[in-house]
Amino acid sequence: MDTRKRIAIIVICLFVLAVFPCSASVTLSSSTPQIIAKGNDLTLTGIGAINGSVALWIIGKNYIDRKVLIPDEKGNFTHYINSVDTRQFTSGQYAFMIQDPGPNRRLDVEYRIADNGDIILQNQGKTFADIGGRENLKVSVVPLISAFSSTAANPVADDIFIPDYFFVEDPSVWFDHLIEPIESRLPDVIAGNAIMLDGPTNLDRHDTLHAEIHERSSGTLVASSNLPVESGEALNRWSWTIESPGLSPGTYDVNLWRPNAFVNCTASAFFTVLPSAPATTVPESNTTAAFPLANDPMLPFIILFGLALVIASILFASRNR
Numbered sequence: 069m070d071t072r073k074r075i076a077i078i079v080i081c082l083f084v085l086a087v088f089p090c091s092a093s094v095t096l097s098s099s100t101p102q103i104i105a106k107g108n109d110l111t112l113t114g115i116g117a118i119n120g121s122v123a124l125w126i127i128g129k130n131y132i133d134r135k136v137l138i139p140d141e142k143g144n145f146t147h148y149i150n151s152v153d154t155r156q157f158t159s160g161q162y163a164f165m166i167q168d169p170g171p172n173r174r175l176d177v178e179y180r181i182a183d184n185g186d187i188i189l190q191n192q193g194k195t196f197a198d199i200g201g202r203e204n205l206k207v208s209v210v211p212l213i214s215a216f217s218s219t220a221a222n223p224v225a226d227d228i229f230i231p232d233y234f235f236v237e238d239p240s241v242w243f244d245h246l247i248e249p250i251e252s253r254l255p256d257v258i259a260g261n262a263i264m265l266d267g268p269t270n271l272d273r274h275d276t277l278h279a280e281i282h283e284r285s286s287g288t289l290v291a292s293s294n295l296p297v298e299s300g301e302a303l304n305r306w307s308w309t310i311e312s313p314g315l316s317p318g319t320y321d322v323n324l325w326r327p328n329a330f331v332n333c334t335a336s337a338f339f340t341v342l343p344s345a346p347a348t349t350v351p352e353s354n355t356t357a358a359f360p361l362a363n364d365p366m367l368p369f370i371i372l373f374g375l376a377l378v379i380a381s382i383l384f385a386s387r388n389r
């Protein structure tokens with residue numbers, strides 16, 4: 069099945085000194101800042117892990133996992149999280165947390181599942197927190213991450229924890245320019261004009277959406293297209309333009325979805341194409357009717373005779389003064 073992979077790059081920079089505890093940062097770079105859509109693939113990459121293996125913790129609502137990552141000789145490492153795993157995420161806050169072993173090059177903090185299902189956090193085999201079952205992992209993961217910070221403050225521990233927070237959302241796509249959002253109504257279009265549709269999405273720019281337009285009264289498919297998701301500022305975007313002459317007058321339904329997806333992602337709207345206004349004609353002026361003498365061959369002589377009378381009147385008036 070074509071999963072239309074969305075690759076969100078989580079860049080983790082671990083600037084580590086050989087003797088002193090490392091200083092590191094975690095940055096999540098995705099199509100939507102700090103947001104990941106469920107059912108998308110993720111690739112995590114890191115650099116500078118010179119203290120040996122690092123551990124990646126993923127903690128969210130009802131979810132905890134820890135993976136040990138082995139860097140190459142240059143300290144680079146990569147971890148792939150497939151769509152099967154991300155679709156198990158619950159909408160809400162999650163944390164990616166890197167655990168660096170520090171100067172002793174040993175990952176001292178880990179977790180185990182007790183016989184009763186509780187999650188037990190341990191440091192060098194000694195329990196420092198019992199957080200209960202997975203159902204106790206709440207929407208906000210900050211309190212749990214604080215427990216790791218407290219452990220890191222222990223003088224006998226040199227593991228360093230570097231968390232970064234993000235939100236998991238259901239994959240979504242929207243229409244811009246809705247004039248009646250509840251009814252998903254788009255602005256009317258005049259017949260003969262191009263039809264421009266667009267909107268934001270939290271999908272990655274590697275994704276593709278499929279769009280169809282159906283004439284409402286008959287259900288006839290009148291247009292369809294595969295639309296690539298393009299990079300945006302706050303959110304990525306999609307767009308579709310049906311060039312002039314567009315569509316005939318009528319009401320049309322637009323359906324948009326991501327094909328072959330593990331998690332559904334759809335949006336619908338409608339618009340109406342109005343008949344174009346009839347062309348306005350300007351009547352020709354009838355010069356002959358307005359001016360009966362316009363085409364008279366004697367018109368030049370009449371004009372000259374009139375001018376002669378005017379001049380004669382002026383001369384006669386000047387002599388009698």
